[in-house]
Amino acid sequence: MDELGWFELPVYATLRAGCCPGAPPIELPQVLGSTCAPPGDAIHALGVATAEGGDVTAAIRAYRKNVSCLVETGSSLAYGQRGPIDPAEEPAFRAFAGRGGGGR
DSSP, rough: HHHGGGGHHHHHHHHHHHHHOOOOOOOOOOHHHHOOOOOOHHHHHHHHHHHSSSHHHHHHHHHHHHHHHHEEEHHHGGGGSSSSSSSTHHHHHHHHHTTTEEEO
16 A cells, blocks of 8 residues: 555545445545645545546546645645655556456
């Protein structure tokens, strides 16, 4: 899982969406003073899209935009991450998704 970094919670959200359709988004707190949305909704959307086996491009783009905001504002530490998405993280997530990560 170390190579997943920012994509660790989307893996969890994918597994959750696969076994528990209709589960609500993961609730993550707003970072005090941050103008960025907490990543819970973007993680949920990515997990559902992946579990459904559809095109995840738009969901990944939205998640990347959310992560970029968190990193740029210094809010990423609140979510256990230090820097931007590493170039290897998305391919690792896509490999997981390509193996039927959602279980459906």
